[in-house]
Amino acid sequence: MTLLDIIDKNLVIVPLTSSRRDDIIADLVNLYADRKGLSDEQRQYVIRAVTDRENMASTAMEKGVAIPHAKIPFLKKSAIVIGISRIPVDFGGKEKSGIFFLVLASEDNPTEHIQILSSIAKLCSSDIFIRMLSSSRTPDEVYQLFFD
Amino acid sequence: MSDKVPFSEILVYLDGSESSMSACMYAILLARSTGSRLHAIYCINTKALGDLVKARIFVSQEKTEYLADLKKDAERHIRHTKKLAESRHVNLVTTVTEGSPSAEVSHYIKAHGIQLLVLGSVNMIRSRREELTSETDRMLRTSPCPVLVTRDDESVWQMFEELD
Numbered sequence: 001m002t003l004l005d006i007i008d009k010n011l012v013i014v015p016l017t018s019s020r021r022d023d024i025i026a027d028l029v030n031l032y033a034d035r036k037g038l039s040d041e042q043r044q045y046v047i048r049a050v051t052d053r054e055n056m057a058s059t060a061m062e063k064g065v066a067i068p069h070a071k072i073p074f075l076k077k078s079a080i081v082i083g084i085s086r087i088p089v090d091f092g093g094k095e096k097s098g099i100f101f102l103v104l105a106s107e108d109n110p111t112e113h114i115q116i117l118s119s120i121a122k123l124c125s126s127d128i129f130i131r132m133l134s135s136s137r138t139p140d141e142v143y144q145l146f147f148d
Numbered sequence: 149m150s151d152k153v154p155f156s157e158i159l160v161y162l163d164g165s166e167s168s169m170s171a172c173m174y175a176i177l178l179a180r181s182t183g184s185r186l187h188a189i190y191c192i193n194t195k196a197l198g199d200l201v202k203a204r205i206f207v208s209q210e211k212t213e214y215l216a217d218l219k220k221d222a223e224r225h226i227r228h229t230k231k232l233a234e235s236r237h238v239n240l241v242t243t244v245t246e247g248s249p250s251a252e253v254s255h256y257i258k259a260h261g262i263q264l265l266v267l268g269s270v271n272m273i274r275s276r277r278e279e280l281t282s283e284t285d286r287m288l289r290t291s292p293c294p295v296l297v298t299r300d301d302e303s304v305w306q307m308f309e310e311l312d
Contacts, residue, residue: 002282056209057204057207058204059205061205067205109164109221110218110221111163111164111193113214114193114200117196117200117205117206118193118196118199121200121203121205
């Protein structure tokens with residue numbers, strides 16, 4: 001399974017309006033939880049897992065991209081939630097972040113998780129791709145960018 | 149026209165996906181029917197792991213945890229593949245390696261005189277972005293020997309079940 005297999009236009013937030021790290025994580029997780037029908041307990045588990053990982057070291061990279069992620073034991077399939085913020089926010093990195101890829105990984109397939117994270121990292125090394133992603137106005141535009 | 153089969157050393161690439169299991173079954177069928185020797189390779193993608201640490205997406209503790217998970221995954225799949233081959237009386241040479249999968253497979257092909265590489269299904273072309281090319285796609289493009297791409301469909305499983 002590749003990145004293109006798990007990207008879902010129903011799991012994209014444009015624009016993200018929160019301005020604090022923990023609120024952004026909650027926004028991204030809540031969208032996933034609502035779409036996939038997670039229980040409140042599961043929702044809280046995911047938020048805690050992602051936040052705990054961020055507390056170890058921020059996943060904010062260069063070019064204003066952050067890739068918060070966690071392994072979730074009750075997930076059958078890996079998932080990505082994409083969020084684009086118009087105003088870059090402090091996500092704990094050297095520079096502020098405006099593009100967020102929340103990657104939730106199933107524990108069953110570590111190879112797949114590595115491949116997905118690696119594809120996102122490679123994509124985000126492209127200045128043009130980042131510029132186009134930042135200027136996307138709708139989930140459809142974000143989704144389509146990956147398939148161009 | 150010669151009726152000699154043009155290969156006697158087959159390599160199947162395993163990555164833990166269902167399509168690679170179909171490829172494995174197909175390769176067992178092929179080895180059995182042609183009397184070829186079958187090799188199976190599983191490559192732990194330490195290149196990607198290293199890149200994720202460099203990009204600061206992974207901390208070193210995560211790298212260690214994932215490496216352990218990937219090694220367990222590799223052992224599990226190799227064990228399963230051995231059982232499948234044994235069940236159909238096919239000798240299997242197995243290798244677990246680390247690095248960049250497409251480079252490791254290419255290296256193995258050259259080092260062991262492999263004449264046919266069997267891969268699970270490759271991806272449909274849905275994006276022109278080179279960054280989204282999968283390892284299987286890369287192997288198809290860079291293999292030094294002929295490649296056979298299997299389809300992950302019921303008929304392979306059925307043929308495998310029917311073979312004594």
